[in-house]
Amino acid sequence: MKTFESILALVEMELRRLKHDPIEIITRAIQPILWVTVFGIVMAHRVALGVQDYISFIAPGVVFQSATFMALAYGIMMVFERESGVLKKLLSSPIPRVNIVIGRSLAGAVRASTQYIIVLASAALVGAKFTSNPLLLIASYIIVIYVCTGFTAISILAASLMKTRERFMGIVGAISMPLFFASNALYPIDIMPEALKVFALLNPLTYAVDILRKLVLYNELDVLIDLLALTIFNIISLAIAVKELNKIIE
Amino acid sequence: MFAIEVRDLVKVYSGGVVALNGVNLVVDEGVSHAILGPNGAGKTTLIRIITTQIKPTKGSVKVFGFDIMSQGGRVRGLIGYVPQEMSLWTELTGYENALIYAKIYGIESSKRAEVIEDVLEFMGLKEVEKRLVKTYSGGMIRRLEIAIALMCRPKLLILDEPTIGLDPRARMLVWERLLAYKKEFGSTIFFATHYMDEADKYADKVSLIDRGRIVAEGTSSELKKIYGVDKIVLRVVGDMEKARKVLQEFGFDVSISNNGEVSMAVKDPAIMLPKVIEGLYSMGIAVLEARVVEASLDDVFIKLTGKGISEEEERELIRDILSTRRMIRRGG
Ligand SMILES: Nc1ncnc2c1ncn2[C@@H]1O[C@H](COP(=O)(O)OP(=O)(O)OP(=O)(O)O)[C@@H](O)[C@H]1O
Numbered sequence: 001m002k003t004f005e006s007i008l009a010l011v012e013m014e015l016r017r018l019k020h021d022p023i024e025i026i027t028r029a030i031q032p033i034l035w036v037t038v039f040g041i042v043m044a045h046r047v048a049l050g051v052q053d054y055i056s057f058i059a060p061g062v063v064f065q066s067a068t069f070m071a072l073a074y075g076i077m078m079v080f081e082r083e084s085g086v087l088k089k090l091l092s093s094p095i096p097r098v099n100i101v102i103g104r105s106l107a108g109a110v111r112a113s114t115q116y117i118i119v120l121a122s123a124a125l126v127g128a129k130f131t132s133n134p135l136l137l138i139a140s141y142i143i144v145i146y147v148c149t150g151f152t153a154i155s156i157l158a159a160s161l162m163k164t165r166e167r168f169m170g171i172v173g174a175i176s177m178p179l180f181f182a183s184n185a186l187y188p189i190d191i192m193p194e195a196l197k198v199f200a201l202l203n204p205l206t207y208a209v210d211i212l213r214k215l216v217l218y219n220e221l222d223v224l225i226d227l228l229a230l231t232i233f234n235i236i237s238l239a240i241a242v243k244e245l246n247k248i249i250e
Numbered sequence: 251m252f253a254i255e256v257r258d259l260v261k262v263y264s265g266g267v268v269a270l271n272g273v274n275l276v277v278d279e280g281v282s283h284a285i286l287g288p289n290g291a292g293k294t295t296l297i298r299i300i301t302t303q304i305k306p307t308k309g310s311v312k313v314f315g316f317d318i319m320s321q322g323g324r325v326r327g328l329i330g331y332v333p334q335e336m337s338l339w340t341e342l343t344g345y346e347n348a349l350i351y352a353k354i355y356g357i358e359s360s361k362r363a364e365v366i367e368d369v370l371e372f373m374g375l376k377e378v379e380k381r382l383v384k385t386y387s388g389g390m391i392r393r394l395e396i397a398i399a400l401m402c403r404p405k406l407l408i409l410d411e412p413t414i415g416l417d418p419r420a421r422m423l424v425w426e427r428l429l430a431y432k433k434e435f436g437s438t439i440f441f442a443t444h445y446m447d448e449a450d451k452y453a454d455k456v457s458l459i460d461r462g463r464i465v466a467e468g469t470s471s472e473l474k475k476i477y478g479v480d481k482i483v484l485r486v487v488g489d490m491e492k493a494r495k496v497l498q499e500f501g502f503d504v505s506i507s508n509n510g511e512v513s514m515a516v517k518d519p520a521i522m523l524p525k526v527i528e529g530l531y532s533m534g535i536a537v538l539e540a541r542v543v544e545a546s547l548d549d550v551f552i553k554l555t556g557k558g559i560s561e562e563e564e565r566e567l568i569r570d571i572l573s574t575r576r577m578i579r580r581g582g
């Protein structure tokens with residue numbers, strides 16, 4: 001129980017920061033809103049991707065594009081906390097190191113998951129159709145948090161290895177765009193060239209987008225394989241982030 | 251048992267910097283013990299090893315008998331720690347910082363509110379607890395960090411430069427509270443500083459560190475007695491050169507300053523002063539004014555290492571810290 005409490009404390013810290021300063025959520029939402037509205041509407045008329053309703057189709061992809069970017073950028077806070085004394089203080093507190101990583105990953109994920117609400121709501125405004133089953137909508141929200149936990153862990157790992165702000169932001173930029181394009185976020189896997197297909201199948205984002213589409217677009221519950229793939233991704237990224245945390249302050 | 255026991259501690263950073271080069275140190279339970287040394291001496295490195303943040307290259311450290319390597323969890327449960335750099339979330343209020351740390355430190359929910367209330371009151375932060383930390387002064391930030399470190403009533407309080415960058419009034423306030431806490435709970439305080447007067451006034455025991463080695467140890471008066479030199483400073487009527495000659499014949503090493511003061515190092519100034527005055531008088535030289543200048547820890551340091559803990563260096567460090575703090579505020 002105590003173990004759990006320290007993880008939740010770190011999430012609470014993030015929620016309180018968010019409450020005092022919600023600006024990032026709004027500025028980060030501008031780009032994805034443009035994606036689903038302008039891009040979605042324009043592309044819907046131009047391309048035949050074998051997809052019925054393009055705006056609805058890309059909305060889950062755009063949710064994750066925006067949310068994973070926020071998750072991947074979260075580590076910048078750890079870079080700051082490395083320069084300040086916060087990390088030193090945390091590392092000398094009774095909270096186990098693994099909880100620091102899990103707690104902060106979950107905190108970053110909760111912050112990033114706000115994009116789910118904003119993107120789905122703005123897509124719905126321009127005519128996207130999603131499930132009306134509240135349980136599925138809630139389950140999807142939890143899935144978004146789950147996925148972003150792994151990506152925040154990657155970000156913490158990057159912070160441990162990169163150490164300076166510039167190098168950290170460089171890495172985040174280098175990862176996030178390719179991740180988005182080499183996934184099924186914008187187009188179905190079937191129409192991708194073979195080489196890209198391989199990348200897309202190794203890309204956790206593909207499975208994340210797939211789950212979200214199944215749940216909010218098609219009312220489908222056949223998500224076991226996707227969940228398995230994402231769980232493997234989360235375990236691996238959390239484990240490496242924990243292992244490398246020592247490097248952040250050496 | 252010792253509060254802290256450090257044996258043959260060596261730390262070589264990955265870049266090859268030898269930060270600690272065979273440190274031996276014991277801190278008795280219930281005392282206030284200072285580690286005093288110039289920039290880069292290794293104070294922070296020592297503290298980061300004791301607080302289990304980084305691993306030693308060689309040697310061993312025990313905290314109340316628990317080994318920092320094999321029993322790190324036990325050690326972390328016993329210490330309250332304030333790092334050299336600021337350890338607060340600046341976008342949260344003072345109260346919220348205390349609350350989150352209380353949860354991280356596992357303080358039971360039934361006691362939490364009371365504990366937080368207590369420490370904030372104790373450190374005089376009750377009126378500002380609802381303000382965001384980014385609006386706090388340096389003194390308030392330090393007091394809040396100490397308040398947070400006191401929440402779990404640590405047996406051992408480890409403070410890295412607890413009053414760096416604070417004005418004299420704020421420093422006094424911080425120390426008055428720290429000593430009150432120590433008295434009430436019989437806790438041990440181990441702190442790093444490069445302020446001579448802070449070690450002198452607030453530490454029962456002082457270890458001098460330079461380039462990764464402890465160069466001397468004792469109470470501040472012991473150190474001054476062994477390594478320091480007290481001085482007698484005189485103002486005489488008439489010919490100073492003659493006074494110098496007479497005093498040199500008595501066997502003193504005499505110097506004359508620009509403002510016409512004659513000064514000399516002596517072992518026991520209280521006993522020597524009347525003799526000196528008498529000696530001069532018998533040679534026809536009258537003493538107008540006499541005073542004893544006691545040795546400072548700075549003299550001790552100069553004697554041991556050939557250099558002082560210079561003012562310039564100190565100002566630079568403070569500037570560093572302040573700019574880091576500003577940067578954290580802006581960035582966070
Ligand atoms: N993370 C690090 N990596 C490499 N070298 C380091 C690291 N931290 C400190 N050092 C070096 O180790 C030496 C001791 O540094 P330390 O910070 O322990 O000194 P200090 O006595 O606390 O100094 P200050 O008064 O400036 O805080 C210095 O030469 C410093 O440059």
Ligand SMILES: [Mg+2]
Nearest residue numbers: 293294295334
């Ligand atoms: Mg230091």
